Amino acid sequence: MQLRRNFMKSLALAVICSGLAMAQDIKIAHVYDKTGVLGAYAKQTQDGLLLGLEYATKGTMMVNGHKLVVIEKDTQGKPDVAKSMLEAAYADDKAAIAIGPTSSGAALAMLPVAEQFKKILLVEPAVADDITGIKWNRYIFRTGRCSSQDAVSNAIVLDKKGVNIATMAQDNAFGRDFVAAFRGSIKNAKLVHEEYLPPATSDFTAGAQRLFDKLKGLPGRKIIFINWAGSNAFKIADLKPERYGIEIATGGNILPALALYKPFPGLEGAAYYYYESPKNKVNDWFVAEHKKRFNNVPPDFFTAGGMAAGIAVVEALKKTSGSVDTEKLIATMEGMAFETPKGKMIFRKEDHQALQSMYHFKIKVDPAVAWAIPELVREIKIDEMVIPIRNKR
Structure with a gap:
């Protein structure tokens, strides 16, 4: 009987200890x-x-x-x-x-x-x-x-005198927050147009034409900066912006999406991460x-x-x-x-x-690599980016 009582006490203690371990x-x-x-x-x-x-x-x-x-x-x-x-x-x-x-x-x-x-x-x-x-x-x-870090770092890359920029972004918080911060960071270049399209857009013809109309004929360098997630916004390149001397720029992306950058060697932007950069x-x-x-x-x-x-x-x-x-x-x-x-x-x-930090890159194309390589130009460090405090704390 005593042996049984000792066993039951030990079992109860084990259950209690197990419960404490789970609680931890x-x-x-x-x-x-x-x-x-x-x-x-x-x-x-x-x-x-x-x-x-x-x-x-x-x-x-x-x-x-x-x-x-x-x-x-x-x-x-x-x-x-x-x-x-x-x-x-x-x-x-x-x-x-x-x-x-x-x-x-x-x-x-x-x-x-x-x-x-x-x-x-x-x-x-x-x-x-x-x-x-x-x-x-x-x-x-x-x-x-945050969107401001994406925007400010990309603005640092492109903000030069004689540069005219039009943005194309999704009409949602992701797109509008980016453009607002991008606009606020441009000091030397000119932001000549903001184009917002529905997030699920697959036909970019109408938006692209408005962008072309705003940029063509302007002196200096002309850039459409794309801020997009999901569908392939690079389809606007099918409409041949180069006939107006217009370039395309964008930020970094995941490896499968970087495959879409292959037709654009020399494209510049800023990336959150690419495994070879840090x-x-x-x-x-x-x-x-x-x-x-x-x-x-x-x-x-x-x-x-x-x-x-x-x-x-x-x-x-x-x-x-x-x-x-x-x-x-x-x-x-x-x-x-x-x-x-x-x-x-x-x-x-x-x-x-x-x-x-963020990373200034320039696209390099290597036939042996499945994606376009965002080759590091330089690290954009924390103290170079003025990221607004927006919470009104």
Whole structure:
């Protein structure tokens, strides 16, 4: 009988200990556009996130004795679904921190949920300025670049006297935020026209003609700058802008999309990431590990962002000794610097936007490479870019 009582006590103790161990797990919800039109971008972010958590924990997936558990939630790229998925992650899954999503529309719907639950939402890679601007709240941080960082870096590349620029962008937050920041950064060149088209546009004839009419006949260099996601906006090249001496320019993109840049050797712009551009030990590990695990394919644009998000979470948790208390995390993350595949990022205290380098490139075409190579001209460093603070904090 005594033996049985001892056994039952031991069993009860084991159950209690098991429960405590489970309670110590730190749940991280990745609420992202797993399905939908941005699914390819989202898959990259997920791969990068897992690599980032692994790298920052030295392969243990532990911080201060706490196991990191990643929960996946699919927003389908729909704002209403994104909102409900984040609510479920915080309320039902007891996630301490959430990361995501891909779509800016989905992200904007998620921001009030983080405030309601008083939990951190680390935005990666949605880019709309409003996320860390007028729609921001103190629970929002972002490792992903914002539209202003894309715009300011591309303006730095093209802003020269004697240059006339017309922009073509999607008529949504992604497109309009970009152009607003681009316009504000142009000091020497002339912005002569802004063309906004529906996001699902596939026939660019009418928009292209308006662009041509605004640029043709102007003296100096003439450029159409394209800011587009999804469909192939390079189709405007089929309408032969070169007959008017008009060039095409755009920013960086994922490797499959870079294949579309092949007809444009010499095209210039600024990129968030290309695997050969950064020179640091984090990127060296990242590129080598990604190639090892994914059939010798290098990491891509959004994979780098996912890794940055994973590293940021781990570095914050290390500094709080594994505490997921939201106020401690906010105090820790404001102004926090951390090393990523892009080099140093810094969460700006005022709006929690990660300040980061961008990369001036010029397109090089190599028949042996499936995509056009955005060959590095130079790194555009944090202190060269004036990124507006828009949250009116």
